Amino acid sequence: MSDLVADYAALEQILDKIAASDSTACDEETVTELAIRHEHTIRRVESIGNQRILEVSDRDAHRTAGCVTVTEFLQTKLRITHPKKRLDAVRSLEPMHAMTGEKLPPVCSNTARELAAGTIGPDHVHAVLDVMKKIPSAVGAEQRAFAEQTLAEFATTLTPKEITAAGVRILAHLDPDGQLTDDRDRARNRKLNLGCQDSQLMSKLTATLDPITRALFDVVLAKWAAPGMNNPDDELSPIGDGSDIDSNLLREAADRDHRSQSQRNHDALKALLDVAVNGGLLGGSHRGLPPQIIVSITDAQLREHAGVARTATGADLPISDVITLAADAQPHLAVFSDVTGEPLFFGRGRRLASQAQRLMAFAQYRGCSKDDCATPFAHTEMHHADWADGGLTDATDMAPACGRHNRAVGPEPHxxxxxxxxxxxxxxxxxxxxxxxxPEKLRANHLHRIDELLHPHSPDTDEAPSPPVLDIEHQLVAERLPRAPRVDVVWSRHPIDYAA
Known part of the structure; x- marks a missing residue:
């Protein structure tokens, strides 16, 4: 055992001792001092943790923990909420290796020093790095280093929010006329992020648009978000751009429109996306599935009008929205039923899964089959469990897997x-x-089937939970089953060509 391993074991023992200690006998001044020292210690440990992460990355050691990428290691093994932000901090605060092998000083050496000393925390670090990313590429190295030094000094006394405000002043000083900002900076800072769904299944969209994208969006909103246009609360509201609508009808719709500008913007984007998805703009296929809203839901949920459905892209839809979609759709495939006539078995006659097989896999798995992987089904490939050993392109011999995990299957120890x-x-x-x-125990992925896991704990039912998805092969070939099979219905708003 190395000294470092023994030191971490000793540190854990000390932490156990501190956790079991009682500070009741300490006076107020001592208690305050302990709280301050505790936070400083946590920040120093964060700095040391960055060194450990860099070592894992440099040695590809994440593979020994069963992770394909360093990001997966941070997310699943270290349980870090924002792994990409943490990796940004590691790259900026730790000495990296040049292509020739020598060690380079940290990009933000002053910020790294303050974190190692415990005078600033991770939130301060991210605030500094956010400002540094916005410095134009044309700014010289000396001025950039001075800006980082100044921000690191500010971070020892200011809050992260105040650091951002100070960064605005620094950026104005470095580029007072905005003439240094060029296409490289705009390309580097462009982004559009779709946040996670909250308890109401709503999602927050945040974006930094480049000038052309902004100008295009302005044109779209000018027509599609005009008063009276694309109003979901008005059955007579014109849909689309309104170019063929009588001006009197549009004026009457505008008079009935009580939405805010923000709500009209939202409804215009929704109408535009609907045209793109259902108007054929996205082509005929994406990873073997039609590029449309495809929903997997049980017949019981449809019958009882209760529950939440999952789409192939990983979004959750309330049952009310599913019913609305179903009014314009047709059920294309009932899976896990012994009455389907779809061609689900192809032997080795073809390498790629059919559309019907992909729909069946979606209803069964809903996402990547690798445990702890959050990739939704629309971004997966069909993994042949034993194609190299003579396996078949049959529904019973395949499972969805994201690209990185599909490529991680093989005979090597890692x-x-x-x-x-x-x-x-x-x-x-x-x-x-x-x-x-x-060999380890086989592990299935439960992230995409939380509703099934929660069912036994539901206080609203005394019945036994619904049986899990049974072996497809048994359901397709068995002469009879001991109980009625679960039926999952896959919906899409347009007919699906199963021959594709």
Whole structure:
């Protein structure tokens, strides 16, 4: 055992001792001092943690923990909420290696020093880095270094919000006329982020648009977000751009329109996306599925008008929205039923899964089958469990996997193996395990099926939980089943060509 391993063991013992200690006998001044020292210590540990992460990255050591990428290691093993932000901090605060092998000083050496001393925290670091990213590329290295030094000094006394405000002044000083900002800076800072759904299933959209994108968006909003246009609360509201609508009808619709400008902007974007998705603008296929809203929902949810449905792209839809979509759709495939006539078995006659097989896999898995992977189904590939060993392109021999995990399957010790689970609540699905000796237990992915896991804990029912998805092959070929199979209905707003 190395000295470093022994030191971490000793640190854990000290933490256990501190956690069990009682500060009741300490006076107020001592208690205050302990709280300050505690926060300084946490910040110093954060700095040391950055060094550990850099070592894992440099050595590709994340593979020994069963992770394909460093980001996956941070997210699943270290349980870091924002792994990309943490990696940005590591790259900026730690000495990196040049292509020739020598060590380079940290990009933000002053900020790194203050974090290591415990005088600033991670939020201060991210605020400094956000300002540094906005400095124009044309600014010289000396001025850039001075800006970083100044921000690091500010961070020891200012809050992260105040650092951002100070950064505005610094940026104005470095480029007072805005003449240094060029296309490189605009390209570097452009972004559009779609946030996670909240408890109301609403999502926040944030963006930094380049000038041309802004100008295009202005043109769209001028027509599609005009008063009276694309109003979901008005059945007589003109849909689209209104170019063929009688001016009197548009004026009457505008008089009935009580939405705010922000709400009209939202409804215009929704109408534009609807035209793109359902008007054929996205082509005929994306990873073997039609590029449309595809929803997997059980017949019980439809019958009871209760629950939340999952789309192929990973979004949750309330049952009311599903009913609205179903009014314009047709159920294309009932999966996990022994009455379907879809061609689900192709043997080795074809390498790629059919559209019907992909729809079945979506209803069964809803996303990547690798445990702890949050990739939704629309961004996965169909993984053949044993194609290299003579496997078949059959629904029972495939499972969805995102690109990085699909490529992680192989015979090497750092790679993964997949195998069908034959019993328990995950029977019929494929599980994953690392190539270790002795072999690990097969693990299925439950992230995309939280509703099934929560069902046994529901206070509203005394019945036994619905059976998990059964082995597809058994459901398709068995002469009869001990109980009625679960039926998942896959909906899409346009007919699906199963021959594709």
């Amino acid at each position: 790679q993964w193996s997949t195998e069908k689970i034959t019993d328990g609540p995950d029977k019929g699905r494929y599980g994953w395990r690392r190539n270790t000796d002795p």
